[in-house]
Amino acid sequence: MKKTFHIYFLVALFFGTFTGFAKTITVCSSCSIKTIQEGIAQASEGDTVLVKKGIYKEINITIDKSLVLLGENLPTIDGEDKGEIIKIVADNVTVDGFKIINVGTSYTEDYAAVRVIKKDGFLIQNLQLEKLFFGIYLEKSNNGKVLNNKIKGDAVNEYNSGNGIQLWYCKNIEVQGNTVENVRDGIYLEFSDNILISHNYSKNNLRYGLHFMFSDHDVYEYNIFENNGAGVAVMFSKFVDMNHNIFKENWGTAAFGLLLKEINDSKITNNVFQENTVGINVEGSNRIEYSHNDFISNGWAIKVRGACYTNSYVQNNFMYNSFDISYNSGMNDNVFNRNYWSNYAGYDLDKNGVGDVPYRPVKLFSYIVNRTPEAIIMLRSLFIDIIDFSEKVSPVFTPDNLVDEHPKMRKINHDRS
Amino acid sequence: MLKILKYSFYDLMRSRWSYVYFLFYLLLGVVLLFLNNDLSKAVITLMNVIIILVPLIGTIFGVMYYYNSREFTELLLAQPVKRSSIFLGQYFGVATSLSMSLVIGLGMPFIFYGIFNSSAIWDFSLLLITGAFLTFIFTALAFVIALSNENRIKGFGYAILLWLFMAVIYDGIFLMSLLYFEEYPLDKFSLLATMLNPIDLSRVMILLKLDISALLGYTGAVFQKFFGTSFGLLLSSAMLIVWVLVPTFFIWRIAKQKDF
Numbered sequence: 001m002k003k004t005f006h007i008y009f010l011v012a013l014f015f016g017t018f019t020g021f022a023k024t025i026t027v028c029s030s031c032s033i034k035t036i037q038e039g040i041a042q043a044s045e046g047d048t049v050l051v052k053k054g055i056y057k058e059i060n061i062t063i064d065k066s067l068v069l070l071g072e073n074l075p076t077i078d079g080e081d082k083g084e085i086i087k088i089v090a091d092n093v094t095v096d097g098f099k100i101i102n103v104g105t106s107y108t109e110d111y112a113a114v115r116v117i118k119k120d121g122f123l124i125q126n127l128q129l130e131k132l133f134f135g136i137y138l139e140k141s142n143n144g145k146v147l148n149n150k151i152k153g154d155a156v157n158e159y160n161s162g163n164g165i166q167l168w169y170c171k172n173i174e175v176q177g178n179t180v181e182n183v184r185d186g187i188y189l190e191f192s193d194n195i196l197i198s199h200n201y202s203k204n205n206l207r208y209g210l211h212f213m214f215s216d217h218d219v220y221e222y223n224i225f226e227n228n229g230a231g232v233a234v235m236f237s238k239f240v241d242m243n244h245n246i247f248k249e250n251w252g253t254a255a256f257g258l259l260l261k262e263i264n265d266s267k268i269t270n271n272v273f274q275e276n277t278v279g280i281n282v283e284g285s286n287r288i289e290y291s292h293n294d295f296i297s298n299g300w301a302i303k304v305r306g307a308c309y310t311n312s313y314v315q316n317n318f319m320y321n322s323f324d325i326s327y328n329s330g331m332n333d334n335v336f337n338r339n340y341w342s343n344y345a346g347y348d349l350d351k352n353g354v355g356d357v358p359y360r361p362v363k364l365f366s367y368i369v370n371r372t373p374e375a376i377i378m379l380r381s382l383f384i385d386i387i388d389f390s391e392k393v394s395p396v397f398t399p400d401n402l403v404d405e406h407p408k409m410r411k412i413n414h415d416r417s
Numbered sequence: 418m419l420k421i422l423k424y425s426f427y428d429l430m431r432s433r434w435s436y437v438y439f440l441f442y443l444l445l446g447v448v449l450l451f452l453n454n455d456l457s458k459a460v461i462t463l464m465n466v467i468i469i470l471v472p473l474i475g476t477i478f479g480v481m482y483y484y485n486s487r488e489f490t491e492l493l494l495a496q497p498v499k500r501s502s503i504f505l506g507q508y509f510g511v512a513t514s515l516s517m518s519l520v521i522g523l524g525m526p527f528i529f530y531g532i533f534n535s536s537a538i539w540d541f542s543l544l545l546i547t548g549a550f551l552t553f554i555f556t557a558l559a560f561v562i563a564l565s566n567e568n569r570i571k572g573f574g575y576a577i578l579l580w581l582f583m584a585v586i587y588d589g590i591f592l593m594s595l596l597y598f599e600e601y602p603l604d605k606f607s608l609l610a611t612m613l614n615p616i617d618l619s620r621v622m623i624l625l626k627l628d629i630s631a632l633l634g635y636t637g638a639v640f641q642k643f644f645g646t647s648f649g650l651l652l653s654s655a656m657l658i659v660w661v662l663v664p665t666f667f668i669w670r671i672a673k674q675k676d677f
Contacts, residue, residue: 320458368592368596371596371599372595372596372599372603374595374603374604374606374607375592375595375596375607376640377607377611377617377621377640378588378591378592378595379624380464380465380620380624381588381617381620382468382469382584382585382588383584383585383586383588383589383592384588384592386585
């Protein structure tokens with residue numbers, strides 16, 4: 001008898017949530033509710049506010065209850081450059097399927113298209129943001145998701161443009177499948193831990209494709225960073241896992257594929273660095289594992305600036321780079337092993353696929369260029385080839401223990417499944 | 418002058434050396450294209466060849482031709498022909514046939530390979546044009562050396578020394594001075610030093626089309642700004658033309674005053 005009662009109760013509860021409690025409030029230009037803000041005001045916890053196709057000129061839409069704000073056929077919210085557009089100040093809010101344009105630009109406040117303030121469990125997806133200042137701004141918010149948004153800015157100057165997706169003091173957030181272009185920093189993280197950034201496409205941004213500060217235990221994988229002003233910068237963080245990303249065509253006088261500054265205990269695996277002025281610029285980073293990466297046609301594949309200890313470079317492909325490795329000191333505490341170097345000229349008599357002569361990836365010329373940058377104009381001169389050769393035979397200026405003892409004879413085919 | 422040019426040219430076209438030179442380039446082109454199927458990479462290898470080998474061959478061949486055709490030159494001098502046209506005709510004959518061997522020898526395999534459908538076509542044409550310029554420059558310098566030295570051994574010695582200086586020693590001095598004066602701003606100096614050596618100038622012109630990503634970095638921007646613009650390209654080409662004209666002028670002057 002008691003058991004049946006329980007079942008009745010459960011069934012009632014189940015139907016109740018669908019019919020009785022959660023209702024759908026429709027907003028459209030011909031409905032009784034004409035603005036999104038009014039729709040939210042009419043709704044109660046757990047409701048869905050369905051917004052039909054149309055243009056809504058609203059700013060400061062504040063979502064203060066846990067509800068779903070759903071756009072049908074991509075309705076447009078036009079901020080008319082006046083200020084912030086959607087502000088989420090409740091837990092468990094979903095914002096889905098809007099086109100948000102004309103976010104206001106300010107020099108005193110960071111206006112965003114969507115801002116989440118100190119709340120949990122949000123889901124922001126399928127938004128198209130255009131003409132924006134800041135895109136999606138998460139502050140002190142945890143356990144949320146930012147999925148499949150398209151952000152396209154029109155940034156010209158760094159001082160009056162904002163970031164595509166910004167995380168500030170956040171934890172456990174997934175940022176996936178977003179496309180960010182033409183903003184200042186594509187994705188920006190500060191003091192944010194346990195973040196997953198994957199399958200994003202960040203290109204043509206003014207400064208960095210991805211910018212990372214003081215954020216630990218984060219993973220970023222399967223992203224593409226292309227033609228950003230200065231590539232990707234990862235600074236002052238530890239336990240960062242970077243894998244399966246593509247860094248390409250970050251060109252310019254101060255551009256690099258990836259900038260590592262004060263990064264410790266991290267992993268950089270299975271990435272592709274292609275046609276960057278500098279593939280990876282490393283400064284003060286320790287205990288990093290670089291393996292199974294491809295460095296193709298970069299100016300410098302890896303530029304080691306100093307204070308980098310106990311890093312290991314294993315099983316990477318270095319192909320057609322003007323300089324493979326550049327070091328600015330005579331000391332080396334890093335390990336290079338079993339990489340493939342397209343510049344390797346040794347032989348393999350026992351046919352085991354490993355060259356019999358060690359390879360020295362640092363050329364004397366790269367040392368000279370470090371000291372006197374103007375000397376770059378001598379690149380590929382016969383004289384340079386001669387001194388490089390003599391340095392290779394008896395190293396004087398470059399660290400003499402910096403060798404790959406087991407250079408591969410053939411390009412390594414990485415297993416990237 | 419045209420008649421003598423034509424004579425020298427046909428004479429060389431019939432000679433074995435032109436064919437060897439032509440076949441060498443043909444072979445080089447074919448081997449490069451068949452060994453690595455990457456067109457851009459083949460162009461880089463070619464650059465090394467053009468920058469080192471073309472001046473060497475131009476120098477040696479120029480000196481050799483002058484000394485070998487000395488009897489014929491003396492015969493011509495007895496005729497009522499202007500001196501300048503004899504020597505300039507010979508010079509242009511040699512230089513033209515050498516550059517033709519280079520351009521056709523390298524061009525043919527690349528055309529069959531399909532360079533016209535490739536984006537590397539401009540790099541490649543720049544390569545050939547620079548090669549032709551280097552031939553003209555170094556043949557002219559070789560003629561100047563040969564004209565001012567009766568002694569063949571001495572003439573050959575100076576010619577080789579000239580090549581060695583331009584290809585290797587100059588860069589050595591250049592690099593030493595860069596390192597010695599590293600405290601000073603060196604952009605202008607290095608630009609000037611590059612402009613003054615035709616081998617360096619050609620190398621940088623080709624490099625900016627190839628290894629652009631490395632050169633773009635940091636101070637490289639200055640060079641990119643200079644050589645990358647049409648003004649820089651114009652000035653570099655003008656410099657190469659000056660490098661042809663000045664030795665040609667010397668050929669003309671020495672030939673006029675020389676006792677035979």
